[in-house]
Amino acid sequence: MSSPRLSLPRQAHLGLAVGVVYGLVCRLLFNTKGYPSEGLNKELWAIMSLSFTFLVPMALGFLVIWFGESEKSWVRRVFQPWLAGIAFMVAAIAFHLEGAICVYVWLPLVWFMSSLGGLLAGALRDARASDGSKRLCVAAVALLPFAAGPLESLRERETEIRTAHTSIEIAASPAQVWRQIRSVPRITEAEHGPSWSHRLGFPRPTEAVLEGTGVGSVRYARFEGDVLFVEKVTEWEENKRLSFSIAADTKNIPPTTFDEHVTIGGPYFDVLHGTYWIEALGPDRVVLHLSSDQRLSTGFNFYSQWWTVWLMNDLQSYILRIIKARAERDR
Known part of the structure; x- marks a missing residue:
């Protein structure tokens, strides 16, 4: 397909504009919960699918290069789609289509897949084929996410359980550390510190209140943004x-606290179980371990699992640092 004769800046701007508009249109047409197909109880064109998270960025990058390249450059074919990807995400946040957490998690994948799309578009431009065949390929790539969505909905969404484990050495006795984990008095602003998970938008812990003692007692763990986890003790030594099941109080979590795609206790992600255990190294030195089990039910668990474990490790390390500081201070 012959390209319009435009100067390089205008040509590049055209490609970027096409890519951003395409991304926004796809985001509007792909619904958060999918469109229930009649009689099948499946999700068609759902956001948390391979069709959207992988194929839309690939098609976006393809269109950026197809409409925006005026001279052959493999470097531009790799990196020019990144600009459209970033602009698309900024626009999605501005129009309240996506939240910051989802954008940060999705960004590396958008860059990779859009670069792949740009390379494919460059290869098609270089191919010895008729203009009609090339136009057909362009249309096929643009429509691919929409064709793949219904096919993907025929496959059951897999559920995986992942475990995040963290530990920290503390200069305190097991009894002193135990007092800090069974209940956590309100965390002051001076005790808070930097954390990647909180920079990405996850709320900070504020307190954990224990009602009762022993197996069957209940721990109420509160986080900023009115987030509450009800933790029923299942193991007490x-x-x-100290082990406990975890249930998020989803009915009372404000919709503005989490992105709807990563709401804890939602259809795609949940935290199920947590365990503290104290490894004594001496009378006044221990290693405190913290592990948690998470449920993942996305269409791309192989990608989301890395982010889930990384974010949970960061959050757990944050909690352990506060416990360490308190236990060592109160010796």
């Missing part, structure tokens, strides 16, 4: 081990 004084000064050694």
